[in-house]
Amino acid sequence: MSALPSLPAPTVAGLARGLLNGEYSSVELTRACLDRIAAGQPALNAFVTVTAEGALAAAQAADDARAAGRAGPLTGVPIAHKDIFCTEGVRTTCGSKMLADFVSPYDATVVSGLKAAGTVMLGKLNMDEFAMGSSNETSYFGPVRNPWDPALVPGGSSGGSAAAVAARLVPAATATDTGGSIRQPAALCGVTGIKPTYGRASRYGMIAFASSLDQAGLITVSAEDAALLLGPMSGFDPRDSTSVDSPVPDYMATLGDSLEGLTLGVVREFFDKGLDGDCEQRIREAIAVYERLGAKVREVSCPNLPLSVPTYYVVAPAECSSNLARFDGVRFGHRCDAPRNLADLYSRSRGEGFGAEVKRRIMTGTYVLSAGYFDAYYLKAQRVRQLISADFARAFADCDLLLGPTSPTTAFAIGAKCDDPITMYLNDIYTIGANLAGLPAMSLPCGFAGGLPVGLQLIGPHFSEGRMLNAAHRYQQETDWHLRAPSVWA
Amino acid sequence: MAPSRAVGVGLNMAGSDMAGTDSGWETVIGLEIHAQLATRSKIFSGSATAYGALPNTQANLVDLGYPGVLPVLNGEAVRMAVCFGLAIGARIAPRSVFARKNYFYPDLPKGYQISQYELPIVAEGVLEVVLDDGVRKRIGITRAHLEEDAGKSLHEGLPGLTGIDLNRAGTPLIEIVSEPDMRSAREAIAYMKKVHTLVRYLGICDGNMQEGSFRCDANVSVRRRGAEQFGTRAEIKNLNSFRFVEKAINFEVERQIELIESGGKVVQETRLYDPDKGETRSMRSKEAANDYRYFPDPDLLPVLLEPAFIEAVRATLPELPDAKAARFVRDHGLSDYDAGVLTASREIAAFYEDVLQRVGSDPKLCANWVMGDFSAFLNRDNLEVGAAKVDAAHLAGLVSRIVDATISGKIAKEIFEAMWESGASADAVIEQKGLRQITDTGAIEAAIDEVMAKNPGQLADYRSGKDKLFGFFVGQVMKATGGKANPAQLNELLKAKLAG
Numbered sequence: 001m002s003a004l005p006s007l008p009a010p011t012v013a014g015l016a017r018g019l020l021n022g023e024y025s026s027v028e029l030t031r032a033c034l035d036r037i038a039a040g041q042p043a044l045n046a047f048v049t050v051t052a053e054g055a056l057a058a059a060q061a062a063d064d065a066r067a068a069g070r071a072g073p074l075t076g077v078p079i080a081h082k083d084i085f086c087t088e089g090v091r092t093t094c095g096s097k098m099l100a101d102f103v104s105p106y107d108a109t110v111v112s113g114l115k116a117a118g119t120v121m122l123g124k125l126n127m128d129e130f131a132m133g134s135s136n137e138t139s140y141f142g143p144v145r146n147p148w149d150p151a152l153v154p155g156g157s158s159g160g161s162a163a164a165v166a167a168r169l170v171p172a173a174t175a176t177d178t179g180g181s182i183r184q185p186a187a188l189c190g191v192t193g194i195k196p197t198y199g200r201a202s203r204y205g206m207i208a209f210a211s212s213l214d215q216a217g218l219i220t221v222s223a224e225d226a227a228l229l230l231g232p233m234s235g236f237d238p239r240d241s242t243s244v245d246s247p248v249p250d251y252m253a254t255l256g257d258s259l260e261g262l263t264l265g266v267v268r269e270f271f272d273k274g275l276d277g278d279c280e281q282r283i284r285e286a287i288a289v290y291e292r293l294g295a296k297v298r299e300v301s302c303p304n305l306p307l308s309v310p311t312y313y314v315v316a317p318a319e320c321s322s323n324l325a326r327f328d329g330v331r332f333g334h335r336c337d338a339p340r341n342l343a344d345l346y347s348r349s350r351g352e353g354f355g356a357e358v359k360r361r362i363m364t365g366t367y368v369l370s371a372g373y374f375d376a377y378y379l380k381a382q383r384v385r386q387l388i389s390a391d392f393a394r395a396f397a398d399c400d401l402l403l404g405p406t407s408p409t410t411a412f413a414i415g416a417k418c419d420d421p422i423t424m425y426l427n428d429i430y431t432i433g434a435n436l437a438g439l440p441a442m443s444l445p446c447g448f449a450g451g452l453p454v455g456l457q458l459i460g461p462h463f464s465e466g467r468m469l470n471a472a473h474r475y476q477q478e479t480d481w482h483l484r485a486p487s488v489w490a
Numbered sequence: 491m492a493p494s495r496a497v498g499v500g501l502n503m504a505g506s507d508m509a510g511t512d513s514g515w516e517t518v519i520g521l522e523i524h525a526q527l528a529t530r531s532k533i534f535s536g537s538a539t540a541y542g543a544l545p546n547t548q549a550n551l552v553d554l555g556y557p558g559v560l561p562v563l564n565g566e567a568v569r570m571a572v573c574f575g576l577a578i579g580a581r582i583a584p585r586s587v588f589a590r591k592n593y594f595y596p597d598l599p600k601g602y603q604i605s606q607y608e609l610p611i612v613a614e615g616v617l618e619v620v621l622d623d624g625v626r627k628r629i630g631i632t633r634a635h636l637e638e639d640a641g642k643s644l645h646e647g648l649p650g651l652t653g654i655d656l657n658r659a660g661t662p663l664i665e666i667v668s669e670p671d672m673r674s675a676r677e678a679i680a681y682m683k684k685v686h687t688l689v690r691y692l693g694i695c696d697g698n699m700q701e702g703s704f705r706c707d708a709n710v711s712v713r714r715r716g717a718e719q720f721g722t723r724a725e726i727k728n729l730n731s732f733r734f735v736e737k738a739i740n741f742e743v744e745r746q747i748e749l750i751e752s753g754g755k756v757v758q759e760t761r762l763y764d765p766d767k768g769e770t771r772s773m774r775s776k777e778a779a780n781d782y783r784y785f786p787d788p789d790l791l792p793v794l795l796e797p798a799f800i801e802a803v804r805a806t807l808p809e810l811p812d813a814k815a816a817r818f819v820r821d822h823g824l825s826d827y828d829a830g831v832l833t834a835s836r837e838i839a840a841f842y843e844d845v846l847q848r849v850g851s852d853p854k855l856c857a858n859w860v861m862g863d864f865s866a867f868l869n870r871d872n873l874e875v876g877a878a879k880v881d882a883a884h885l886a887g888l889v890s891r892i893v894d895a896t897i898s899g900k901i902a903k904e905i906f907e908a909m910w911e912s913g914a915s916a917d918a919v920i921e922q923k924g925l926r927q928i929t930d931t932g933a934i935e936a937a938i939d940e941v942m943a944k945n946p947g948q949l950a951d952y953r954s955g956k957d958k959l960f961g962f963f964v965g966q967v968m969k970a971t972g973g974k975a976n977p978a979q980l981n982e983l984l985k986a987k988l989a990g
Contacts, residue, residue: 085558086557086558092557094557099557102557104556104557104558105551105556106551106556106558108558203558203560204558204559204560205558205559206558207557207558208557208558208789210788211788211789212788238562239559239560239562240560240562241560241561241562241563241789241790241791242560242788242789242790242791318785319788321592321783322590322592322601322602322783322785324601325592325594325600325601325602326555326556326557326599326600326601327557328594328596328601330596330599330654331554331555331556331599332556332557333557342596342652346594366783369592369783369784369785370783371781371783374783374785378785
């Protein structure tokens, strides 16, 4: 692997400059990415589908557009999409046997937005089945491995996105975050992840897990790259009633703003006994960096935040039990052989098509919505969700952004938590709150513990992506953690 | 039943009033009416809603429930539901919420139906029905909510297989849920017809029952007269004609009474009406019923309605049947019955008013012609009002010739039939067939003289006191004049001549 040619620049911003200056063509860049993907796939399993032919054609079209003077800032930049986004004419599996052969007849709005901006799709990235998992071990297509240590998980559910960016197979990838599925793998793989405000990017064409929590976002090397890519994938979509009709700001314009006078709230509840000591130390060091940058730091409390995991594991399964009902073997997806009758068609198609974690959540969700249990579980969880939102709202009365760890520990071993769903679920203890409240949040590399990356989490008020990206970018100008790559993949 | 078929049957309720007249039992009925809203596109997608297209040609990815697709609410469906709510004096919810009703069925692509559950768009309305004995009764409407229709399962021509047609999936419906206020099948039919009339007046539903645009489920129970508690109810599903509703309810009432009187117990269950056998049969019991696991649909925002929007919709409401009927009684001097029949269909009422305006007098005569021959011929030929060759101008022309005594009412029926077939005006038919009424005294007297001369025996009898023979002479003179003699003149002249 030492012979593996590296990409001409690690970031989207750098590659965009190279394309603009004519240092290389999009076809050349795309070939380089495809070579790295081919070399990395056996070790990392980050991709489910590589669309080499389509990528080269799109790259050629990008080069032609540039020659014709019609290039935008992202024209010809190769990226890859999490396999939860529908891509026209390309297999879209959602990490499941259920959709192993499903070719989508349409593009998700996020995909068409990034396509319209001129990006080149390299392929579809592995993920936990239907985005249900925190380790990428629930994928029907096998676990993704962490580029920092192939014995470890990359985190999940956007494990393929995080691993591919961390190993520099692709400069950036789309991802989705329902309870931490962008931020946790970004932290575990040492890359930058952003989950925008709920409703900032359209959910149309993003296969639903939990509709009130799902949000499309990005995994990139840098905050600047996230700022470059976030605009084209965001905005109101008339096909998604929950997308928000408010203008998308120019995130690049405010990226370099001073942090003088910024108030950062350190969330007390994030520093619980579950947080690894070395990880905590890295977070404290990051806080010191912010203080040097002129930010005021104060401690805040969100007392209901410790209830976020149980709340999430009622709301998300409830919605998933209904969202996944359409996979019934009738119109698309896996269908069992020779069904004897309708009940047999349903039970065998679904029994064979879904994996254990998906079934566990469908059953949990069906239970909490059932007559006699609805009030005690679903309604109560919705009330707690309100309390958690109110905690955040109170905190933002005194702070511009909140800060804390992304994950309690660094990456763990593949197989270590597979038999214990509760321990696995606790991985998302710091990330779920932002989903329940619909808030934008990021994870930034902030150092290493035991040689493995640690993630710093920022959480902002609704639609504060600009300020959050600004704070992340300024941090990344002071540090170079985000530019560290595993030596084998550098 | 085609819309025109409802003409003239508005308040004529046939059939027996089973338990209503029965000794010790009282029937309790509540209806859930499903009315398809006449929007061009579906409630949550842009697909067309037209009936009768080839299977699955009006189903897009949203209707098919494809991975990743999302529903977007059709504002026109909301407007129509508000129209209905205002027309029944109901409360329009400033905030209503779509919920998912979860169950598996092949014609339900998403595995859930988007409906409204705890917070419907329309609540607490009332409709007054007039029964055929003239008694008025108020029927409470608990709620009306928006929801999407399911697709259809097809079995014909597919031996051993079930076909799925999703053209209907996502068609907007309002489900109108009544209070258990009806006490007989006839009351239920009167209420259902009233709703049927209303939704067509409002232009929110085509009312086509054969195509399933208007159908209902009936909740039926019986109790001992005087009992305070309702009996256990059975729900009869998917009744798509007034006749079936009546037959199904009457069968069900009889079944429940017989069951209880023979020592059995009614179980709460869903039953299907079999129109071929004229009976209901059990579909599933309450125990086997689905737990629908309703919860608010996270893909759709709550529907928030501003008072200004509601008032703007109110301003567009047409004159409603009750108000129109009251005006016909007050301003035209029609009977309650006639006004009720005419206003049962907005098209018929408009046609009557058009005829009346053209004639300029004699509303009762105009009404009789519209309700009588005109409606009868429409029904006979299964035509809509606008499709008949006789339009309002033609019918007004005919009525005018009766009013000005050019023709008799009896001849007019013959003329009408010719008009119906040919599309010609009344005057053209009168001229062509020479049917102008004879009002020339001389001509009538000549005919009388001739008849008297031919019938000396009858004349003698009459003059010796057999008054009843007057009718004989009228008939003979009419026959001699081809029915064209002016009846009033004939009477007068004949009386004088016979008297000698």
